[in-house]
Amino acid sequence: MGIVNVAIDSLGGVLADQWKDIVTAGHFDEHVVVASGVRKVGQNGRGGNYGSNDVLSNGSLIFVPENTAAFIFSQAGIEQVITEPGGFEYRDGEASVFDDRDRGEQGVLKMVLGQAARRVGYAGMSPSQKRVAFVNLREIRGIKFGTRGPLAYNDLFYGADLEVFAYGQLSLQVVDAERFIRNFLPANTYNYSLDDPHARSMLIAEFLASLIVATNALSSEVRISQLPSHVNEIRHMILDEGDNAGTWQDRFGIKLVQVAIENIEFSDDSRELIKSYAKKKLDVSAYEGVSKQAADVAAQQMIAEGVRENGFGAAGGMVLGMGLAGMLNPRNASVESDAGADCVPDTTESKGAPGGGAESARALEDQIEAVKKFKELLDAGILTQEEFDAKKREILGL
Incomplete structure (x- = not known):
């Protein structure tokens, strides 16, 4: 009885698998790379009959959407690859009574009985199993x-x-x-x-x-x-x-x-390292700025003190010394050309000078000598303090 039941099941399976299939891609979400082919089993309430999911009949249609590739798998692996979009008729599956070519080549009765006989030996299953899958090319x-x-x-x-x-x-x-x-x-x-x-x-x-x-x-x-x-x-x-x-x-x-x-x-350690680096860099920049400013002031004070000690007296020497200090580079005590231009009066000798530190230095020496002479006249009582101060301002351009 077992063989008889298998024979009956085989015949029923063959008849069910005679239907040609319509297969297309299943649902692709954003990250799906491969999706199984889906067999269409109904349309507007019709077409409810279908056979096995892993049997493809000759004449079945495979619809390949754009940006996908269809793969037909047999038990041995990849049987066919379809990379162009569109509808394709499958020809390497089970013979179908609904396929004109199969009917003409084998005849309906011979085809059905032959398929049923092959399935009996496999307990009613078809030895030709096919699957369709689609690869997402997007x-x-x-x-x-x-x-x-x-x-x-x-x-x-x-x-x-x-x-x-x-x-x-x-x-x-x-x-x-x-x-x-x-x-x-x-x-x-x-x-x-x-x-x-x-x-x-x-x-x-x-x-x-x-x-x-x-x-x-x-x-x-x-x-x-x-x-x-x-x-x-x-x-x-x-x-x-x-x-x-x-x-x-x-x-x-x-x-x-x-x-x-x-x-x-x-990481926590790296964050602390970067904060420490930024703080140290800021501290160094601030220190360098303060140090430069302090050094300039100290140098100017030393220059002024030196001028005062060379015969100009406490008050007048300090005024002249600070004016001179502003004209000199505190780094090397050279005459700054821009500062000298502002402080040296517009004399005939300086107008025609071609420029440069030497000319400015000579003009400054002449001013100092002139002030010294007027200081001697002041000390001798020939000039009053007001007259000396007026002459000094005139000479120094103050």
Whole structure:
């Protein structure tokens, strides 16, 4: 009775599988890479009869949407690849009584009984099992990545290895569907999404390894805070790399299309290091500014003191000394040409001078000698204090 039941089941299965199928791609969300083919079983309440899910009859139609590739799998692997969009008639499946070519070549009765007889030996199952799957050829965007531990970045600006956490998104695209199916997709898998952490863990691990290499290649020129503005350079470096993510296209038929670094966070130790560096730099700049100003004032005071001690008296010498100090470079006591131009009166001798420190120095010596002579007249009682002060202002241009 068992064989009889199997024979009856086989005949019923053959008759059910005579229907030609209409197969198209299933639902693709943003991160689906492979989706099983879906058999259309009804339209406006009609067409409810259908056979086995893994049997394709001759004359069945396979509709391939744009930006997808259709794969027909048999027990041995990939049987056929369809990369052009449109509708295609399948010819390598089970013979169908509804197919004109099959009926003409085999006849209806011979075809049905022959298929049923073959199935009896397989307990009613068809030995010719076929599956259809579709590969997404669009750019798959929004694949998030983030470092589990800190990445080392040798920042030459700070002169230290900094630890950072990087976060962002990348996008991928299958550019060689057959290579992707053969080398990347797990065996006997007809649905595959990069939302599954296990599915993309290897890709993210290799990408982060390439990211470290690419970012550190920029460390001699780019401060770590400027990395987000150099993502295109980073992407090209990753693609040109001979390891990890740079080999995806040759190994898996996958191309890295875009990288977006959204955020870079310093580890606690690196953050403290940068704060300490910035504070020390600010302290050094402030100290240098204060030191320069203090040194200039001290030098001018020394020059003024020297002039006063050379015969000008306390009050007049200090006035002349400070005026002279303003004309001299406090670093080397040379005459500053700009200052001298402001302080030296417009005499006939200075107007025609071709310029330079020597001419200015001679004019200053003449002024000092003139003031000394008038000081002697003051000491002798020939000039009053008011007359001496007026002459001194005239000579010095005060």
